[in-house]
Amino acid sequence: MSQSLDLKSAGLKSTLPRLKVLSLFESGNECHLSAEDVYKKLLAGGEDIGLATVYRVLTQFEQAGLLIRHHFQGDKSVFELNQGKHHDHIVCLQCGVVEEFYDATIESRQKKAAADRGFAMHDHSLYIYADCTKLKCPNNPFKKSLP
Amino acid sequence: MSQSLDLKSAGLKSTLPRLKVLSLFESGNECHLSAEDVYKKLLAGGEDIGLATVYRVLTQFEQAGLLIRHHFQGDKSVFELNQGKHHDHIVCLQCGVVEEFYDATIESRQKKAAADRGFAMHDHSLYIYADCTKLKCPNNPFKKSLP
DNA sequence: AACAATAATGAGAATGATTATCATTCGCAA
DNA sequence: TTGCGAATGATAATCATTCTCATTATTGTT
Ligand SMILES: [Mn+2]
Ligand SMILES: [Mn+2]
Ligand SMILES: [Zn+2]
Ligand SMILES: [Zn+2]
Numbered sequence A, B: 001m002s003q004s005l006d007l008k009s010a011g012l013k014s015t016l017p018r019l020k021v022l023s024l025f026e027s028g029n030e031c032h033l034s035a036e037d038v039y040k041k042l043l044a045g046g047e048d049i050g051l052a053t054v055y056r057v058l059t060q061f062e063q064a065g066l067l068i069r070h071h072f073q074g075d076k077s078v079f080e081l082n083q084g085k086h087h088d089h090i091v092c093l094q095c096g097v098v099e100e101f102y103d104a105t106i107e108s109r110q111k112k113a114a115a116d117r118g119f120a121m122h123d124h125s126l127y128i129y130a131d132c133t134k135l136k137c138p139n140n141p142f143k144k145s146l147p
Numbered sequence C: 001a002a003c004a005a006t007a008a009t010g011a012g013a014a015t016g017a018t019t020a021t022c023a024t025t026c027g028c029a030a
Numbered sequence D: 001t002t003g004c005g006a007a008t009g010a011t012a013a014t015c016a017t018t019c020t021c022a023t024t025a026t027t028g029t030t
Helices: A002-009 A016-027 A035-044 A051-063 A104-116 B002-009 B016-027 B035-044 B051-064 B104-116
Strands: A067-070 A078-081 A088-092 A098-101 A120-131 B067-070 B078-081 B088-092 B098-101 B120-131
Touching: A002 A016, A016 A035, A016 A051, A016 A078, A035 A051, A035 A078, A051 A067, A051 A078, A088 B104, A104 A120, A104 B088, A104 B104, A104 B120, A120 B104, B002 B016, B016 B035, B016 B051, B016 B078, B035 B051, B035 B078, B051 B067, B051 B078, B104 B120
Parallel strands: A088 A120, B088 B120
Antiparallel strands: A067 A078, A088 A098, A120 B120, B067 B078, B088 B098
8 A cells, every 4th residue: 555655645645536546656667648548548547537537637636746737839738757867758659658767967057057157956857859750650558649 | 011021922912901910029129929919919009910810920920931939837828029040938927027048058958858869859948937036027918927 | 143333325406617508799792 | 895713801710828716626724
């Protein structure tokens, strides 16, 4: 019952819907999911849950620091498990595959850019939109759900 | 009639609504405007235009390369005149003031991050969310329209 | 284990941004 | 000027997300 503890230490009651959503993110290697993705995946897995609850839980998990919200190009938010290691994202415009990367130089220069101009950086978002040149397209499980 | 030519060379007919929107971006130093901002500013200036037309024209201008669309944190798109010089943005979370910056090292490391992983970068977005530490808040004209 | 206080859920309505419809109007070339 | 295809704008529709509120579940306490 480790997830139950995860929720409690986040100040959230351990409820069935919350456990289902958390399990989905923890079990899967499909890391970047929209609310609709989560809802459909749970239904497809035989779990019952309401869409409004999915939206609520995702927002609560984000506020609790369990999930990170992203705004990739397009209208809907996507979420990933917060594993404590900050990274940025490369998104293939053809197939939607997402690859993560971290560049210490970029990170430090961002902070400096803000500081030099009298801003205290709270957060930042860096998304690289690219073409994976077909290296990864064929076997990307998200291919179908692209705009 | 230089704007008329701007439109023609972009493959767009020179119409009154398009000229009004283009003028607003070219004349103003308030660079980052949402569709609603554009609509209200034109109405406030005595110009008549439909909201649907504003949305259409903004998208057309974006596709023609006249404007650049941004997705700052929040739901609505904001647009700025494309003046040919790429830059990234720092957005104050308190007052909404936007400051532009350019860091050649960040730019080149982004391209390298993509290339190293087999991606051809098409585009990227980098937004720094910060606190302007009250240096700029008081006189930011956008202060009122924050979430 | 059953209870009560309280928070969580979920079906559906409401919202806000954006897009689609379609009858009317306009720009432009002949 | 005339005509035709493109553009406009009032309105309806759409899409993601949030809100409402009656019902249900969780948890600490008998
Ligand atoms: Mn980063
Ligand atoms: Mn940049
Ligand atoms: Zn791809
Ligand atoms: Zn400020």
